[in-house]
Amino acid sequence: MDFAFDARTEELRAKLLAFMDEYVHPAERVAHEQRERLASPWDTPPVVEELKAEARRQGLWNLFLPDSEYGAGLTNLQYAPLAEITGRSPQLAPTATNCAAPDTGNMEVLAQFGDERQKKQWLQPLLAGEIRSAFAMTEPDVASSDATNITTHIERDGDEYVITGRKWYISGAMNPDCAIFIVMGKTDPDGTDPRRQQSMVLVPRDTPGVTIRRAMQVFGYEDHYHGGHAEVVFDHARVPVSHLIGEEGGGFAIAQARLGPGRIHHCMRLIGMAERAIELMCRRAVDRTAFGKALAQQGVVHNWIADARVAVEQLRLLVLKTAWMMDTVGNRGAHTEIQAIKIATPRTVVGILDKAIQLHGAGGVSQDFPLAELYAGARTLMIADGPDEVHQRSLARRELKKYL
Structure with missing residues (x-):
């Protein structure tokens, strides 16, 4: 078994290590100081945008996506040592390289299951780092470790879906740049197969009926760099049927x-x-x-x-x-x-x-x-x-x- 990294991985590791030493680690204290002066604690410190611009300039961008059409085209084995390096500064480095959760998972979902219109409207700006996103699955009223338990309803009404439910610990939702939610709920709550009851729909943040109720703390931390974790209420929020990702029952x-x-x-x-x-x-x-x-x-x-x-x-x-x-x-x-x-x-x-x-x-x-x-x-x-x-x-x- 060969434990050596290939040439491309070594090249990217060297660039990323230099980027961390020259830009990211010095920016940690700067970001902390800038955050104390922001109008809202959820706003992004200016130095983060500077890091993103530098990472893009150096080609250290979207490293996580294996599809070369959208990302760097790296395998998981090539990406692993790079993600390890960014893990040394988890508050800044993943965001600086556009490799931060939950955006990474949401981009993967849209790249793999989204239609062309969905990709153009939401995937492209996510890939460009112009917007952020959130993934709404976990709920406070059920044991969400079993995803078949979720109770949020996604009901078809003509050419629209009506979403009703309460989610929490929705990562990234406090960030004002979070423009889109991927919401998981039940379109067929009485279906015989519990794993075919759920569907996923795209819900823009500004949709009427969507309310960010509060920020959730994690061991007392509000996790500003991650975009925060929110309790979100969907009160008969309506989106077009075209916002369904994949097929009904595929959630x-x-x-x-x-x-x-x-x-x-x-x-x-x-x-x-x-x-x-x-x-x-x-x-x-x-x-x-x-x-x-x-x-x-x-x-x-x-x-x-x-x-x-x-x-x-x-x-x-x-x-x-x-x-x-x-x-x-x-x-x-x-x-x-x-x-x-x-x-x-x-x-x-x-x-x-x-x-x-x-x-x-x-x-x-x-x-x-x-x-x-x-x-x-x-x-x-x-x-x-x-x-x-x-x-x-x-x-x-x-x-x-x-x-x-």
Whole structure:
């Protein structure tokens, strides 16, 4: 097995690493200072637009899309080390390169399932970074880990669909640039097949009947850089029938197609977050003295750093294997591996970040270091895109099936 990156990946890695060092990391403090002066906390700091312009100029744009018609045309295996690099600054780098969720998944949905009119109206401006989007599936009143539970109604009324329901933790919806929602609801709630009851429709943000009720916090963070997470109410919101994505009853299948790449993208970035945590741990250990000697001389610190390095190397290999399988046998063929990385990566990275926070003492939980916010993001991914327990259940069933 060849573990070396190919020539194109190496070229893009070099450019992206230089972009991070020269532009992104210096912009982190600038963005924080600019945000404090914005009229609305949900507005985008000007430096973010500057980063986007520079990324486009350097060809570091839409790297996630494997379809060369719309994106960079990279395989999952080629994109993995690039996503890892952007994961070192998850607040800025994914947005700067137009590789931020939920836009990535929404662009994939439109590229794969949208018709030509939908692509022209919504996909093209998303690809250009001119607008943002949101994916409305999770609901507060049901266990959304089982997507067949959703209760939002999408009812046909002549040439229109009428959408009624309540969603929450709709990522990106607080951003004023969010122009379009992809909404999942039931068009056939009484259908015999629970996986054919759902459909997806495009709902413009300014549609009458769409109300952004409030911003949802994540461990106390409002996640401004991600565009926030909102509770959204659809009160008899009407859209043309032409806003249906794919076919009626195809919503569950589209969701599954969307979530596969999304899960591995999160895991790729998580490895970058872990690498940054290790770097911060090492810098802190060298710089700080306690009880007469540097933290770097304390045995327990040695253990934390060594264990973190081993864990990251293990995770990276598993993620790369999963990416390779998605490229060679498809998402369905890599189902077991996708579930495995979704279980292993967030919980392991949470553990690494926990030790990094501990090593930083009070600074670790403060806003002066990125660790607390990284921890909140990593911990949330043990729930998002399917909680660990759902993936464990499915993975165990797949293993047990061999023996039944």
